[in-house]
Amino acid sequence: MTLLLILCALIYGIAMLFILLYSMAQAHLLYRFRLFRRLGKRAAPPAPEVWPAVTVQLPVYNEKYVVERLIDSVAALDYPADKLEVQLLDDSDDETSEIIKIKIKQYPHLNLRHIRRPDRSGFKAGALKYGLALAQGEFIAIFDADFTPQPDFLKQTIPYFANAKLGMVQTRWTHLNKDYSILTRLQALALDAHFFVEQVGRNSQHAFINFNGTGGVWRKATILDAGNWQDDTLTEDLDLSYRAQLKDWQFLYLPEVESPAELPPVMSALKSQQFRWTKGGAESAVKHLGTVLRSGKPLRTKYHALAHLLNSAVFVALLVASVASIPLLWAKVHNLLPSGAYEAAAVMLLGFVVISLVYFQANFLGKSMGMHRVLGFLLYYPLFLSVSMGMALHNAVAVWEGWTGRKSPFIRTPKFNLEARQHTWQENFYRNMQMPFTTYLEGLLGLLFLAVAIWSVVQQEYVMLIFHSMLALGYLLVFYHSALSYRRT
Incomplete structure (x- = not known):
């Protein structure tokens, strides 16, 4: 005993x-x-004399509740129309595709491309890679279906790429439905800690940060140089982030630029999201931790990468x-x-x-x-x-699966758009788990x-x-x- x-x-x-x-x-x-905050607001770089070509990628899979709102938001971006391409990377197998076809007809003056793949191989990573091969832009902005980018998003982020070593700019998520319920308030509390303290704290000392999958802009050359999008983890964003930074591309986090998004309003949707993020993080740790520790990065950078990948x-x-x-x-x-x-x-x-x-x-x-x-x-x-x-049991199972190499499909997080709809979350068609x-x-x-x-x-x-x-x-x-x-x- x-x-x-x-x-x-x-x-x-x-x-x-x-x-x-x-x-x-x-x-x-x-x-x-806190040190970063004491230094005061950073000066924004001047606008380029000629705005570069940008491709906005919108990966979509069965998003009939939010896809119209997404298209309206992207169509309102304040950017030269002749330099802007929008790819609707549509893997849907429901009426979402028809909604997109009808909606883009409202914007004949914009270069809106409705792209359908032969199959859904590679899930989101596969869709982004497929679209990248067709992309005309030098820079790639990415938004998930539940995001509503501000009109000045590109004009606030693109000027920073005057630095030729800069590979990615990430912005801060804000919350469209923070006050919807106690559950959304608690999620906002967690995400604000990440998007304020953690991302700023890491980026201010040139430690590894991650593209958060949406609300950011990539230099196309960075994606290609780092090996393109790969689907061997459930967090293709974290995976590509580490591969790019290991090749010495610089990342920049802009907490002053907001990217509004919807929080999952019910526990099943939150669990689906948490499982994917947690398992994908564990898979990325298995994939990259050894490389990071063997790299020539400073000890402090390795320590924070260790904490980041094993969080x-x-x-x-x-x-x-x-x-x-x-x-x-x-x-x-x-x-x-x-x-x-x-x-x-x-x-x-x-x-x-x-x-x-x-x-x-x-x-x-x-x-x-x-x-x-x-x-x-x-x-x-x-x-x-x-x-x-x-949530420890649920997420610990996800971590264990990630560490042991057990594969599972990319399960999308159901979107609701409750602010714009009269019925309740119980009637959501995608709530089928x-x-x-x-x-x-x-x-x-x-x-x-x-x-x-x-x-x-x-x-x-x-x-x-x-x-x-x-x-x-x-x-x-x-x-x-x-x-x-x-x-x-």
Whole structure:
């Protein structure tokens, strides 16, 4: 029994140490972000005397709810019409294709090309590669179907490519439906931390950053030099980003340029998106981590690349630590382990404090720190942290599949456009995913941690009460909202 407890303590310690080391990278990004902010606003480069040719790629697959809005937004781009090509890379097998055909007739003065492939091989990466071979532009702007680029998007980004070494410009996502529900508010909190603190923190010290799949502009020559789009991971954007930067192309992140987009309003859509991002990140880590560590990049750059490529492993560490904590709590009640072990465990929890500071900074950026905003953060952040914990099983499965090379298809995230429609998300035609077995396990884990939390109160042992209570709340909320949002058979 003692040996088993020591093993649990060792597993728990390794998992929490990983989270602590990851949080140290986050702390450094927060420091670099604040330093960047103190330097003030950067001066925008002058507009070129002659605007270069640009191809806007719009990869679309079954997007009947949002494709008209997308075309209208791109048609409103303020850019010389004779230098602008728009590719609608349409892989749809529903009425979306017919909607596109009708819609583009409203803009006869624009070079709108409706491109259909023979098959959907390679999914999004395959569509982008197919379109790139036909693209006339020197630069390639990419928008997913749920984005609505601002009219001045190209005129704010293209001038930076006067730097011949610049390969990609990424802009900041903003949220069309942030206030739709608690779920969208929590997603906005997570994404703002990435698009404010992490991207700025990395880019300000010339560490690896990633193209976020949309809302950015590539130099076409960069894509080709880096080996073109590849479909061997579910995050073709992250994969190409690392290949390009390993070939010494520079990337630029512009937090001042906004790219509005829609957040998934239901749990099933969010899970689909999270699974693809998390598994693709794990696949990209397997593909690139060794190359990065063997490269001639500075040690600090390698450290941040390590944290970047392994950030999804935090969910594995959290799942392992949470399960291992149960026998450790039992051992604490029965005095089977030295008290020093629990003091060391408390130090490990500092990682969560550091991560909380990152989200606190992102939440208040450019906004007043009034008491109502502080109270709002204190209300939403514990809920966000709980739900993130409740996603640990789902995302840990994705990470494991990515690490072990198990392949799965590219599952699109259903789009809703609820602001423009009168009916509810329950009527969305694309909400056709069946509830997976892991969702039932999330419900069981929620009940397990609830029982553990109650037992710890009965035993008057409170050392892990908050941790287990948040786990219980998170898993039960994820299970409940998942059960509501998946299709019934």
